[in-house]
Amino acid sequence: MNRRDMLKYSMLSIAAATTLNASEGSTSVQSQTVGASGVSSAKKGPKIVIIGGGWGGLTVAKNLKKKDKNFDVLVIEKNNMFMSCPFSNTYLGKLEGVNLGTFIHDYNKAVLSNGYSMLNATVTGIDRGKKVVHTSSGDVPYDVLVLAPGIDYNYEGQFPNWSKEKIAEIKNLAPAALIPGSEHIALERMLADMDDGDVVITKPAGKYRCPPAPFERACMIAAYMKKEGINGKVIILNENDKIAKGKAFKEAWKELYGDKIVHLENCKITDVDTKNKTIHFEQTIKPKDEMDDPKVIKKSHKYEVLNLIPHNKANSVVEMAGIETTKDGFGKVVMNGCSFQTKTDPNIYAVGDVVGHAIPPSGQTAIWAGKQCAEEIAHKLHGKSYTLPVKNQTVKAGNVCYSMVGDKPEEGIMVTHDFSWTGEIIKAKGNVPKGPNGKFRSAKIAKATRNWYDGAMRDLF
Numbered sequence: 237m238n239r240r241d242m243l244k245y246s247m248l249s250i251a252a253a254t255t256l257n258a259s260e261g262s263t264s265v266q267s268q269t270v271g272a273s274g275v276s277s278a279k280k281g282p283k284i285v286i287i288g289g290g291w292g293g294l295t296v297a298k299n300l301k302k303k304d305k306n307f308d309v310l311v312i313e314k315n316n317m318f319m320s321c322p323f324s325n326t327y328l329g330k331l332e333g334v335n336l337g338t339f340i341h342d343y344n345k346a347v348l349s350n351g352y353s354m355l356n357a358t359v360t361g362i363d364r365g366k367k368v369v370h371t372s373s374g375d376v377p378y379d380v381l382v383l384a385p386g387i388d389y390n391y392e393g394q395f396p397n398w399s400k401e402k403i404a405e406i407k408n409l410a411p412a413a414l415i416p417g418s419e420h421i422a423l424e425r426m427l428a429d430m431d432d433g434d435v436v437i438t439k440p441a442g443k444y445r446c447p448p449a450p451f452e453r454a455c456m457i458a459a460y461m462k463k464e465g466i467n468g469k470v471i472i473l474n475e476n477d478k479i480a481k482g483k484a485f486k487e488a489w490k491e492l493y494g495d496k497i498v499h500l501e502n503c504k505i506t507d508v509d510t511k512n513k514t515i516h517f518e519q520t521i522k523p524k525d526e527m528d529d530p531k532v533i534k535k536s537h538k539y540e541v542l543n544l545i546p547h548n549k550a551n552s553v554v555e556m557a558g559i560e561t562t563k564d565g566f567g568k569v570v571m572n573g574c575s576f577q578t579k580t581d582p583n584i585y586a587v588g589d590v591v592g593h594a595i596p597p598s599g600q601t602a603i604w605a606g607k608q609c610a611e612e613i614a615h616k617l618h619g620k621s622y623t624l625p626v627k628n629q630t631v632k633a634g635n636v637c638y639s640m641v642g643d644k645p646e647e648g649i650m651v652t653h654d655f656s657w658t659g660e661i662i663k664a665k666g667n668v669p670k671g672p673n674g675k676f677r678s679a680k681i682a683k684a685t686r687n688w689y690d691g692a693m694r695d696l697f
C-alpha cells in the first residue's frame with residue numbers, strides 16, 4: 237500500500253466515525269459505513285455482516301455482491317490494512333523480489349473493486365436475540381451474520397503458570413507470526429539483526445493454522461542463514477511427531493540443508509528464559525519395546541531467535557456468538573451438516589479456519605468455502621434451496637497448498653486435498669505428489685506457488 241492509499245483508507249474510516257458520532261444519541265452504525273460509492277451506503281436489500289476481512293471474509297463479501305448487487309454487504313475488520321500470512325515465510329527467506337509490499341494490501345481497493353462496504357472496528361460482542369454486532373465504533377444490525385475471524389493464540393491454556401506480563405513479553409520477544417499483523421515484521425527484523433547462533437521454532441500439538449507453515453518457515457530461515465553466512469541451525473521443537481507434507485519436507489531438509497535443520501519430536505515446552513535466551517522443554521522418547529515406559533528427558537536450548545508458536549484456538553468472536561463449538565482445545569464452530577450454516581443459528585454462517593468441517597485450515601480452503609458460503613446465503617435470501625454442485629459428492633483438489641522449500645534455485649512442494657460430502661461434515665483427503673524426477677520438490681512447483689499467491693491477491697483485491 238502506498239502513502240496515498242493509506243491516507244485514502246484512513247480518510248474513509250474517519251469519515252465513517254464522524255458520521256457515527258453525528259447520529260443523535262444512537263450508537264447504531266446502520267447505513268453509516270464506508271461504502272464503495274462513498275462514505276455512506278444506504279440500506280438496500282438484506283444486510284449481511286461479515287466479521288473478519290481476511291481470506292474467508294473478503295471472499296464471501298465479493299461473491300455475495302457478485303450474486304446480487306442489492307445485497308447490503310458489510311465487512312467489519314479490526315486492522316486498517318490487509319496482511320497475508322500465506323507466502324509470508326518467503327519474506328523471512330528473503331526470496332528475490334519479495335518485500336513487505338508483497339503482503340500488505342489496501343482494503344480500500346477491495347471495497348472499490350467489489351462494491352461491498354467496510355467498517356474498520358473491533359467486534360466486542362454479538363447479540364443473537366436482537367441480531368446486532370457490538371463493535372468499538374457502535375452497534376451494527378444484521379439479517380445474516382458470517383463469522384470469518386480466524387484464530388487466536390492460546391498461551392493461557394498451554395502455559396497456565398505464566399502471568400499476563402510474561403505472555404506479553406513472549407509475544408514481543410518470540411513472536412508467533414501466525415496471525416495477520418506486525419508479528420511477521422518483528423520476526424523478520426530479529427532474523428535480520430541476529431548474530432551467529434540457532435533459531436528455534438516451536439510447533440504446537442492440536443489443530444493449528446496451516447499445518448505446513450512451521451516446516452516451510454524452517455526451510456526459508458535456513459535458506460536465509462545459508463545466503464547470509466550465518467553460522468547456526470534451525471531447531472524445530474515439535475510437540476508431537478506429526479509433520480504435514482512430512483516425506484516431502486524431510487527430503488528437502490536432508491538434501492538441501494544437511495544438518496542445518498534439526499527436527500526434534502515430542503517436545504513439551506516448559507519455560508522460556510528471555511534474559512538468557514534459553515528455552516526449556518521435556519522430550520519424551522518412546523521405548524523400542526512396547527512393554528517399557530517412555531523416557532522423559534529435561535532439556536534446554538540456547539537460541540538467538542525464538543519463534544514460539546503456541547496452541548491455537550478459534551478466535552474469541554466465535555465465543556461471543558454463543559453458538560455450539562467442538563469440545564476439543566480449539567473450539568471449532570459446529571456446522572449444520574455439510575454446509576457453512578452453523579448448527580445453532582440458521583442466520584449465522586462460518587468460513588475459514590473456524591469451521592467445524594474436517595478440511596485443512598488454509599487460505600485456499602477459506603476461498604473455496606467463502607464461495608460456497610456466498611452461494612448458500614444468496615439462495616437462502618432469494619428463497620431457493622441449495623445443493624452443492626459436486627460430482628459423486630466429491631470436489632477434486634478443493635485445496636491446493638504450496639510450500640516453498642528452497643532458494644537459488646527456488647523449489648517448492650505441494651499437497652492437494654479432495655473434499656467429500658459422504659459423512660456428517662465435509663471431509664478432506666490429502667495427496668503429496670512426486671514429480672517425474674522422483675522428487676517431491678521442483679522449480680515448477682515454486683513457480684506455481686508464486687502464481688497461486690499472485691492470483692489469490694488479484695481475486696481478493
Ligand SMILES: Cc1cc2nc3c(=O)[nH]c(=O)nc-3n(C[C@H](O)[C@H](O)[C@H](O)COP(=O)(O)OP(=O)(O)OC[C@H]3O[C@@H](n4cnc5c(N)ncnc54)[C@H](O)[C@@H]3O)c2cc1C
Pocket residue numbers: 287288289290291292293312313314315320321322323324325357358359360384385386387413414415416445446449551553587588589590597598599600601602636637638639
Ligand atoms: C506463515 C503462514 C503461511 C501460510 N501459508 C499458506 C499457504 O501457502 N496456502 C494457504 O492456502 N494457506 C496458508 N496459510 C493459512 C492461511 O493464512 C489461513 O488459513 C487463512 O488466513 C484463514 O482465513 P480466515 O479468513 O479464516 O482468517 P484470516 O485470514 O486470519 O482473517 C481473519 C480476519 O479477522 C479479523 N478479526 C479477528 N478478530 C476480529 C475482531 N474481534 N473484530 C474485527 N476483526 C477481527 C482479523 O484481523 C483478520 O483480518 C498460512 C498461514 C501462515 C501463518
